[in-house]
Amino acid sequence: MQHTLNQTHDPAARSWVDSANAEAGDFPIQNLPFSVFRRRDADKTFRGAVAIGDQVVDIAAWASRAGLEGMAGEAARACAQPVLNAFFSMGPSAWRALRHALFAALHERASSRDRAAIDASLIPQAEVEYTLPAQIGDYTDFYTSIHHATNISKLLGLNGVSPNFKSIPIAYHGRVSSIATSGQRFHRPMGQIMLPGEEAPIFSPSRKLDYELELGIYVGQGNAAGEPIHLDQADSHVFGLCLLNDWSARDIQAWEMQPLGPFLAKNFATTISPWIVTMEALAPFRLPLSRPDADGKPLPYLDSDHNSTTGAIDIQLEVYMETAHHRAANLPATQLSHTSFRHQYWSIAQMVAHHAIGGCNLRPGDLLGSGTISGPERSEAGALMELASNASEPVTLGTGEQRSYVEDGDAIILRGYCEKAGFARIGFGESRGEVLPAKC
Ligand code: MN
Numbered sequence: 047m048q049h050t051l052n053q054t055h056d057p058a059a060r061s062w063v064d065s066a067n068a069e070a071g072d073f074p075i076q077n078l079p080f081s082v083f084r085r086r087d088a089d090k091t092f093r094g095a096v097a098i099g100d101q102v103v104d105i106a107a108w109a110s111r112a113g114l115e116g117m118a119g120e121a122a123r124a125c126a127q128p129v130l131n132a133f134f135s136m137g138p139s140a141w142r143a144l145r146h147a148l149f150a151a152l153h154e155r156a157s158s159r160d161r162a163a164i165d166a167s168l169i170p171q172a173e174v175e176y177t178l179p180a181q182i183g184d185y186t187d188f189y190t191s192i193h194h195a196t197n198i199s200k201l202l203g204l205n206g207v208s209p210n211f212k213s214i215p216i217a218y219h220g221r222v223s224s225i226a227t228s229g230q231r232f233h234r235p236m237g238q239i240m241l242p243g244e245e246a247p248i249f250s251p252s253r254k255l256d257y258e259l260e261l262g263i264y265v266g267q268g269n270a271a272g273e274p275i276h277l278d279q280a281d282s283h284v285f286g287l288c289l290l291n292d293w294s295a296r297d298i299q300a301w302e303m304q305p306l307g308p309f310l311a312k313n314f315a316t317t318i319s320p321w322i323v324t325m326e327a328l329a330p331f332r333l334p335l336s337r338p339d340a341d342g343k344p345l346p347y348l349d350s351d352h353n354s355t356t357g358a359i360d361i362q363l364e365v366y367m368e369t370a371h372h373r374a375a376n377l378p379a380t381q382l383s384h385t386s387f388r389h390q391y392w393s394i395a396q397m398v399a400h401h402a403i404g405g406c407n408l409r410p411g412d413l414l415g416s417g418t419i420s421g422p423e424r425s426e427a428g429a430l431m432e433l434a435s436n437a438s439e440p441v442t443l444g445t446g447e448q449r450s451y452v453e454d455g456d457a458i459i460l461r462g463y464c465e466k467a468g469f470a471r472i473g474f475g476e477s478r479g480e481v482l483p484a485k486c
Pocket of ligand 1: 187258417
């Protein structure tokens with residue numbers, strides 16, 4: 047149902063909002079991603095928005111001016127709140143009704159009355175600020191890229207990926223309080239580090255601060271405790287995707303992850319993009335999941351023809367670094383890598399189905415991280431530890447500087463977009479996070 051193409055995917059559709067028709071823009075009429083926003087320095091309260099070109103549509107204001115009725119009207123009213131959890135909980139029919147109503151009102155063939163209601167509800171993106179679009183109850187971070195897992199196991203001198211990797215979409219439960227939207231600035235974490243050859247740990251700022259290129263997956267409708275989510279229904283429980291940087295302190299991680307999972311190495315900052323691209327907007331970019339035949343089939347609760355033939359999504363992903371030198375010299379950020387989410391070993395539906403199979407209830411607004419996204423080539427690595435081969439081959443930036451890990455003053459910028467012949471390009475905007483010196 048979520049994968050059906052319809053008039054909102056028509057590449058010929060154009061909006062009367064001129065900036066939406068720009069070549070290679072992120073937010074054409076075929077995208078319509080959601081966020082919450084307020085006018086900078088003018089509004090107190092945040093409320094739901096959809097992006098169109100270089101504008102946002104204040105959804106609830108538009109719905110009220112347009113006298114929007116029915117399911118789309120109900121959905122729009124839920125978007126008046128400062129978080130979108132209630133809207134998420136309404137499910138795919140409501141999400142679709144609102145998307146289609148917005149599409150019709152923004153389309154170049156919209157009536158002058160429809161145009162007027164939207165026109166009065168447009169605000170330039172340059173004049174707004176964003177915050178977390180949902181009250182995130184729980185955050186789970188997966189580990190589902192076989193290329194990332196293979197690279198890391200080589201760097202750690204292990205013999206291949208862990209034996210469970212091809213059976214389980216592996217994950218740990220993460221931290222919500224330090225998740226923030228693009229623009230996040232945070233202090234380099236302090237922690238315990240065991241230096242090579244030493245017998246006792248030191249307390250120090252992390253010397254191996256890294257980023258992880260990931261997608262964030264927002265749960266739309268949840269499930270009751272004890273009620274599994276079947277694989278072929280799993281996509282209808284997902285509202286949409288954002289960019290996610292799972293900042294990681296590799297040295298703190300190496301010492302503390304014995305024998306449990308990541309803790310202080312990953313609980314100090316997670317930077318997400320403000321816009322959520324809906325699963326419906328992503329429908330044209332579906333592909334077969336690439337699980338080699340030699341790996342056999344996963345257990346039945348993680349296996350279906352539908353998942354095998356449509357489980358992958360071709361989302362182009364880019365990582366950039368901007369140092370203080372880039373800013374001082376007014377140079378563009380240096381691109382570090384470029385890959386696609388299509389290479390991921392486990393699909394989003396498999397992550398969701400696995401998460402719930404033991405009885406865990408997911409709730410609207412829960413956030414799942416995809417795990418670091420690395421492709422098959424070296425230039426497609428989703429973390430600096432991989433790109434720089436565990437500091438043995440530092441990366442050279444456009445400024446001439448070298449990096450094995452992220453230094454103070456560095457910003458990491460994630461960008462994402464989908465492109466395919468016969469469809470409009472849609473984009474994710476960006477996630478930008480900047481590292482400040484440790485507070486010690
Ligand atoms: Mn991660």
